[in-house]
Amino acid sequence: MAVITYREALNHALREEMERDERVFLIGEEIGVYGGAYKVTQGLLEKFGERRVVDTPICESGFTGVGIGAAMVGLRPVVEMMTFNFAILALDQIVNHAAKIHYMSGGQFPIPLVVRGPGGPAHQLAAQHSQSMESYFYHVPGLKVVRPTSPRDAKGLLKSAIRDDNPVIFIESETLYGIKGEVPDDPDFTIPLGQAEVKREGRDVTVIAYAGMYYRVLEAAEELEKSDGLSVEIVDPRTLRPMDKETILASVRKTHRAVVAESGAGFAGMGSEIASFITEGAFDDLDAPVERVTGANAPMPYARNLERLKTPSKERIIEALRKVCYLG
Amino acid sequence: MPRTRLDLPYHVDYLSILGPDGTLDTDLEPKIDEADLGRLYRAMLLARRFDERMLNLQRQGRIGTFAPIKGQEAAQLGSVYAITPADWMVPSFRETASMLWRGWPMELILLFYAGYLEGMRVPDGVRDLPITIPVASQLPHAVGLAYAARYKGDDAVVLTYFGDGATSEGDFHEAMNFAGVLGAPVIFLCQNNQWAISVPRKKQTQSRTLAQKALAYGFPGTQVDGNDILAVYAASREAVERARDGGGPAMIECVTYRLGVHTTADDPRRYRSEEEVKEWERKDPLTRFRDYLQKKDLLDAEQERRLEEEIAQEIADAVARFEARQDPDPLVMFDHVYAERPPELEAERQELAERLRGTGASPAEGEAPAPTPMRGQRRTSRWPN
Numbered sequence A: 001m002a003v004i005t006y007r008e009a010l011n012h013a014l015r016e017e018m019e020r021d022e023r024v025f026l027i028g029e030e031i032g033v034y035g036g037a038y039k040v041t042q043g044l045l046e047k048f049g050e051r052r053v054v055d056t057p058i059c060e061s062g063f064t065g066v067g068i069g070a071a072m073v074g075l076r077p078v079v080e081m082m083t084f085n086f087a088i089l090a091l092d093q094i095v096n097h098a099a100k101i102h103y104m105s106g107g108q109f110p111i112p113l114v115v116r117g118p119g120g121p122a123h124q125l126a127a128q129h130s131q132s133m134e135s136y137f138y139h140v141p142g143l144k145v146v147r148p149t150s151p152r153d154a155k156g157l158l159k160s161a162i163r164d165d166n167p168v169i170f171i172e173s174e175t176l177y178g179i180k181g182e183v184p185d186d187p188d189f190t191i192p193l194g195q196a197e198v199k200r201e202g203r204d205v206t207v208i209a210y211a212g213m214y215y216r217v218l219e220a221a222e223e224l225e226k227s228d229g230l231s232v233e234i235v236d237p238r239t240l241r242p243m244d245k246e247t248i249l250a251s252v253r254k255t256h257r258a259v260v261a262e263s264g265a266g267f268a269g270m271g272s273e274i275a276s277f278i279t280e281g282a283f284d285d286l287d288a289p290v291e292r293v294t295g296a297n298a299p300m301p302y303a304r305n306l307e308r309l310k311t312p313s314k315e316r317i318i319e320a321l322r323k324v325c326y327l328g
Numbered sequence B: 001m002p003r004t005r006l007d008l009p010y011h012v013d014y015l016s017i018l019g020p021d022g023t024l025d026t027d028l029e030p031k032i033d034e035a036d037l038g039r040l041y042r043a044m045l046l047a048r049r050f051d052e053r054m055l056n057l058q059r060q061g062r063i064g065t066f067a068p069i070k071g072q073e074a075a076q077l078g079s080v081y082a083i084t085p086a087d088w089m090v091p092s093f094r095e096t097a098s099m100l101w102r103g104w105p106m107e108l109i110l111l112f113y114a115g116y117l118e119g120m121r122v123p124d125g126v127r128d129l130p131i132t133i134p135v136a137s138q139l140p141h142a143v144g145l146a147y148a149a150r151y152k153g154d155d156a157v158v159l160t161y162f163g164d165g166a167t168s169e170g171d172f173h174e175a176m177n178f179a180g181v182l183g184a185p186v187i188f189l190c191q192n193n194q195w196a197i198s199v200p201r202k203k204q205t206q207s208r209t210l211a212q213k214a215l216a217y218g219f220p221g222t223q224v225d226g227n228d229i230l231a232v233y234a235a236s237r238e239a240v241e242r243a244r245d246g247g248g249p250a251m252i253e254c255v256t257y258r259l260g261v262h263t264t265a266d267d268p269r270r271y272r273s274e275e276e277v278k279e280w281e282r283k284d285p286l287t288r289f290r291d292y293l294q295k296k297d298l299l300d301a302e303q304e305r306r307l308e309e310e311i312a313q314e315i316a317d318a319v320a321r322f323e324a325r326q327d328p329d330p331l332v333m334f335d336h337v338y339a340e341r342p343p344e345l346e347a348e349r350q351e352l353a354e355r356l357r358g359t360g361a362s363p364a365e366g367e368a369p370a371p372t373p374m375r376g377q378r379r380t381s382r383w384p385n
């Protein structure tokens, strides 16, 4: 076990999978000579050469399509989006092709493709470059969607994503690349897709949160533990689709109260889906309506003072927790 | 015979008028009156000094990331000078010189890069679009403007900018094709500055020139020495006149060089050599134009000194106005999401107003709404209280 950054964990996952499987190759903008806009692919060109680390012209739809073509004939491409905001340029390739070719070909062409890169709110990158992009993808049947929270998750989940025979949308967090944590160095370590994790055990209320939001919820939980003796359980879904409903429902059945925190805009967001399956699956166990704490339903502002108010603050999470626990 | 060479309607010209060593092709030299030559030189110097100042402000954390223009002043000013205020200018993200020429106040540009969207509000009477970061996304918009101009019976033409890297995006090709098919009055001005972040021009496309891409879409493409303001202007004027007369679009490839960083988040030493930069510094558009004016007796050391002083003062004043800004009211977050504020957004805005009450964060606090009643506890509650 080594303590490494989220960025290094991703880098190690790529390196190990490329060593393990000759079919794995990387393609994207600035990933070779530059080592990635966020340095995730640093050193990989030097190690694996231009055949397996392909620097592309600026053409997101084009190189995603190239990845799909290569996947159709058995390679296992990992496509890097410089940021997930630019994946919108490749949305036709991802939604209409990667997600549907297997289905429409009656299973003839699996698409073992990973599309990865940073997403979620960043610092002062404004409306077009600082968006929670997962909702564009998790609505699409045929896609798996992963949002790793810790360095350990980043490594274990990326390795599984690469080994998966489906197109996997793997959205990292721009603000988490530098965080450190313990990560197994065993090359056989993986975390299965579709498995949530109880990251903090508690008795009184369940919060569902992932990626950057998890850390804010953690602060809120610690504060409420001190101030009110509240015992907050935090469940991290890790994979948004397929979603591990059972782990979440089991936690809610234990605590009887649930809050979902997400950084994206609330309308038809992840929280809506989670709140709805909790209501369907654990209604009789609930002591309060499920509360959602979401990003504002506005594009990300550019100004710093507005940006801070766009995503849920610790205070808003505390407010929601108090509300479902009827703590005045 | 079955195999013959087809005669294509266009071929690619290369145009250079004022060489890096100061040699001038007087046959091709465009006629620009003395006052305008002075204005252009002043604009070039201002653009250079403002760029330097912005870099400075960024390094001090007073503005955020931006894309410097050093080395590309001639490509921008030579082309923007060829259109009139009644025409449209559609920038990418590296056209500060063109924007200043078109009348954007410096403090607005600073405001934008400090994180205030107000800074991208197009000044009244200026027919420009705001900058855009997603590469090549502005090009279809430019064609849309041109289409709308013809639709409305307006004889405006559209000048739009993009880089060498942008020519790899689908939007570039779709916009070019569309403009060709519609015969839209658009001048596609490519600033081929040799690099797209760390990707060199030759890894962007195997085409010998970028200009030749226009030929595939049925209109002329010209390659010019982009550090020669006279050549850029001559080619641009020709394209503008042609477009205005109903001749349709044209593409101009300005061969230039980004002397500085890609953006302030970049370190070019990682991917390109000092020698390459040095070589291009010798082709600096600013010194080349200065020498030209000096030879024409339009500029002397004393005038140059005064100009530098004036410009320094102008920039200092703009920075002072920029620094006197106020933080925006957080509640504006919900303005302009839609043309009107739908009820659900109004409610969200109220909620934020309430949260900010008393914090001094929002000047528009308004009436205190009645407190939301606490929800009744379920009778089946397992909560011990």
Ligand SMILES: Cc1ncc(C[n+]2csc(CCOP(=O)(O)OP(=O)(O)O)c2C)c(N)n1
Pocket: A029, A058, A060, A082, A086, A089, B094, B133, B134, B135, B162, B163, B164, B165, B166, B167, B193, B195, B196, B197, B258, B262
């Ligand atoms: C659609 C999209 N993909 C990627 C990027 C990231 N990016 C910003 S600038 C740039 C390079 C652009 O190169 P070029 O068109 O030559 O313009 P230059 O920066 O040299 O002026 C890239 C890849 C982006 N902004 N938009």
Ligand SMILES: [Mg+2]
Pocket: B163, B164, B165, B191, B192, B193, B194, B195, B196, B197
């Ligand atoms: Mg370029």
